[in-house]
Amino acid sequence: MSTSILESAEIFIWNNARLLERYLFSFLFRGGARQNVIAALSAYQNDDGGFGNALEPDKRTPSSQPIDQEFALRILDDLGFDAALAGNICDFLMSVTTNEGGVPFVLPSVRNAPRAEWWNTEDTPPASINPTASIAGLLHKHKFQHVWVEKATEYCWRKIEELQNGSEHDLLCAAIFLENVPDQDRAERMFQHISEQIKKLTTFDPHASGYTFKPLTWAPVPDSLCHGLFENSQIESHLKALAARQLADGGWPITWSAVSPACELENRGVVTIKALITLKAYGYL
Secondary structure, X not given: OHHHHHHHHHHHHHHHOOHHHHHHHHHHHHOOOHXXXXXXXXXXXXXXXXXXXXXXOOEOOOOOOHHHHHHHHHHHHHHOOOHHHHHHHHHHHHHHOOOOOOOEOOOHHHHHOOEOHHHOOOOOOOEOHHHHHHHHHHHHHOOOOOHHHHHHHHHHHHXXXXXXXXXXXXXXXXXXXXXHOOOHHHHHHHHHHHHHHHHHOOOOOOOOOOOOOOHHHHOOOOOOHHHHHOOHHHHHHHHHHHHHOOOOOOOOOOOOOOOOHHXXXXXXXXXXXXXXXXXXXXXXX
């Protein structure tokens, strides 16, 4: 079964995914060259050092946006870290960090191109834990030091401590931060503060449709901080359901509305690779 899952997904990737995801699939599952992925990723980088150009596909703006920096760092996490690219990202983030110490969810420059409605923003957006905390967490994971990381870390501690009835995305970003920040004693105490919020927002029905946060959203690999919030039987049932959601064309569907048909295929390439990474991490591939 696992071979057919991977082979079918490979056909979908070659048929539909961006060059970036094609190279990433090749690196992760077929022994492809890491440098090819770096080259494809670098094409999304702007002169300001930040990543943009719809690296995260749901907003088509060429401008560098905070979420694109998280997207790039997630790819580097899969590849093996690249300090030069991380330094460029942090330099860009310094230029858009608010007085609070974090970066906004999205910058007003997003307005220069089509976008999903959730990417609309005010003229002077405040700092947001999403994606400040996930960006800082991914940088901490690889022990990357930069003045931006210091500023963002203090912001994240403060905002997570204040977090009450947080959104799914805020809590997911907080969990990534707490999983990787060096002060793990403090992180463990803080995780207790948000763990009940996470469980309340989790959809436990493995076959539930729509845009939901299921156990594997929080724990995409076995060593995820949130893994301990769920029973092994729950994880197992969601793994079976995840494998079953692979479509006849070999890819996984998205559960939100896309800006355009091309955007939908780009997103499906992204979520297909995420699904394969999770299935492999749990021994399904």
